[in-house]
Amino acid sequence: xxxxxxxxxxxxxxxxxxxxxxxxxxxxxxxxxxxxxxxxxxxxxxxxxxxxxxxxxxxxxxxxxxxxxxxxxxxxxxxxxxxxxxxxxxxxxxxxxxxxxxxxxxxxxxxxxxxxxxxxxxxxxxxxxxxxxxxxxxxxxxxxxxxxxxxxxxxxxxxxxxxxxxxxxxxxxxxxxxxxxxxxxxxxxxxxxxxxxxxxxxxxxxxxxxxxxxxxxxxxxxxxxxxxxxxxxxxxxxxxxxxxxxxxxxxxxxxxxxxxxxxxxxxxxxxxxxxxxxxxxxxxxxxxxxxxxxxxxxxxxxxxxxxxxxxxxxxxxxxxxxxxxxxxxxxxxxxxxxxxxxxxxxxxxxxxxxxxxxxxxxxxxxxxxxxxxxxxxxxxxxxxxxxxxxxxxxxxxxxxxxxxxxxxxxxxxxxxxxxxxxxxxxxxxxxxxxxxxxxxxxxxxxxxxxxxxxxxxxxxxxxxxxxxxxxxx
Numbered sequence: 001x002x003x004x005x006x007x008x009x010x011x012x013x014x015x016x017x018x019x020x021x022x023x024x025x026x027x028x029x030x031x032x033x034x035x036x037x038x039x040x041x042x043x044x045x046x047x048x049x050x051x052x053x054x055x056x057x058x059x060x061x062x063x064x065x066x067x068x069x070x071x072x073x074x075x076x077x078x079x080x081x082x083x084x085x086x087x088x089x090x091x092x093x094x095x096x097x098x099x100x101x102x103x104x105x106x107x108x109x110x111x112x113x114x115x116x117x118x119x120x121x122x123x124x125x126x127x128x129x130x131x132x133x134x135x136x137x138x139x140x141x142x143x144x145x146x147x148x149x150x151x152x153x154x155x156x157x158x159x160x161x162x163x164x165x166x167x168x169x170x171x172x173x174x175x176x177x178x179x180x181x182x183x184x185x186x187x188x189x190x191x192x193x194x195x196x197x198x199x200x201x202x203x204x205x206x207x208x209x210x211x212x213x214x215x216x217x218x219x220x221x222x223x224x225x226x227x228x229x230x231x232x233x234x235x236x237x238x239x240x241x242x243x244x245x246x247x248x249x250x251x252x253x254x255x256x257x258x259x260x261x262x263x264x265x266x267x268x269x270x271x272x273x274x275x276x277x278x279x280x281x282x283x284x285x286x287x288x289x290x291x292x293x294x295x296x297x298x299x300x301x302x303x304x305x306x307x308x309x310x311x312x313x314x315x316x317x318x319x320x321x322x323x324x325x326x327x328x329x330x331x332x333x334x335x336x337x338x339x340x341x342x343x344x345x346x347x348x349x350x351x352x353x354x355x356x357x358x359x360x361x362x363x364x365x366x367x368x369x370x371x372x373x374x375x376x377x378x379x380x381x382x383x384x385x386x387x388x389x390x391x392x393x394x395x396x397x398x399x400x401x402x403x404x405x406x407x408x409x410x411x412x413x414x415x416x417x418x419x420x421x422x423x424x425x426x427x428x429x430x431x432x433x434x435x436x437x438x439x440x441x442x443x444x445x446x447x448x449x450x451x452x453x454x455x456x457x458x459x460x461x462x463x464x465x466x467x468x469x470x471x472x473x
């Protein structure tokens with residue numbers, strides 16, 4: 001190996017012999033490395049390469065005395081092997097003695113190989129760029145590590161490191177995630193004598209520019225973190241009756257994730273975090289503290305309606321009774337915004353109105369009506385009347401009219417008719433509940449003078465027939 005076994009004194013003596021007798025130019029050890037070794041690093045056998053480069057690291061101080069540019073040249077050279085065999089620059093790697101770094105990063109690609117882990121070599125590597133502190137770059141590298149591990153099928157390791165990263169962010173909110181707190185003190189500083197002097201000297205403006213740069217850097221970090229799949233997510237629904245995203249991946253980007261507390265609001269459209277997050281700052285920074293996107297709320301409501309036309313489970317009914325008002329409340333807040341048009345488009349034609357026992361189409365729900373109309377027509381439950389403005393926009397009417405009653409009689413007629421026959425002789429009799437409903441409808445229509453299609457009336461056999469075919473006895 002280059003320089004292997006030669007001290008600087010021994011090298012000087014040997015070099016003097018060659019220079020004197022062969023008339024060669026005198027090269028220092030630093031020059032030999034820079035001119036004849038650095039450019040051939042990738043060609044050298046690993047054992048020779050490592051022996052020579054570790055010798056350079058151990059004697060870095062004297063090599064720097066020979067050539068003050070040597071440490072900088074070494075820092076820009078990809079000569080340190082990782083456990084995976086890839087050669088990287090020292091500044092691309094991290095110190096394995098720092099346990100926080102080991103917990104967050106991939107041991108096979110982010111740290112020097114075992115041959116470079118002696119304290120002496122690691123200390124020298126630090127002098128030419130080896131990283132030993134947790135920084136924003138570490139968080140991004142960790143997120144990419146988790147994403148890569150998951151893609152390679154190392155799900156358990158990916159989930160564990162994802163949780164570690166989330167924990168690290170929670171512990172580091174002051175430095176990287178908290179909103180800028182300096183601005184709140186700006187006025188008080190400006191009113192002081194020192195603040196006035198600082199303004200006169202332009203110091204306050206410089207400080208403001210620094211804060212602005214820090215905020216921009218923080219925002220870039222959060223934007224990148226939000227787009228990388230590193231958050232551990234649940235693979236199966238935690239409750240019965242939930243819509244669920246069918247996705248085998250065990251991690252997802254924060255922007256596609258919500259907390260478990262929001263599971264009934266988003267489960268059919270977003271992934272659910274499979275970890276505990278208690279930091280309000282992290283929740284806010286990763287977009288988990290505010291309402292879910294309006295299209296997500298609408299999509300969830302649509303899927304809940306499709307799944308639960310009728311609810312038999314007491315537990316599911318309780319969950320829906322508490323969750324649907326939350327969705328309605330969030331949608332009510334955007335009634336006057338342009339995005340509400342997208343909500344209406346998503347929910348159009350869907351059963352999106354919770355009536356206490358299931359979901360119904362808005363056209364079959366009114367604020368005023370009789371409970372005798374159930375399960376065909378429904379009245380808005382008392383605890384949802386406060387969302388009147390939203391429900392009206394979704395299609396709920398104030399009260400049922402003649403057309404609703406005529407259409408319902410026609411529906412009963414179709415339900416009791418024998419398929420393929422239009423004769424009342426081929427129809428079955430109404431059951432007691434249907435009969436009571438039909439008689440109630442006919443009584444209401446008697447006072448309305450309807451003009452909407454044929455009206456069906458029960459005959460003496462409790463069979464619905466067009467009113468024109470009956471005679472009054």
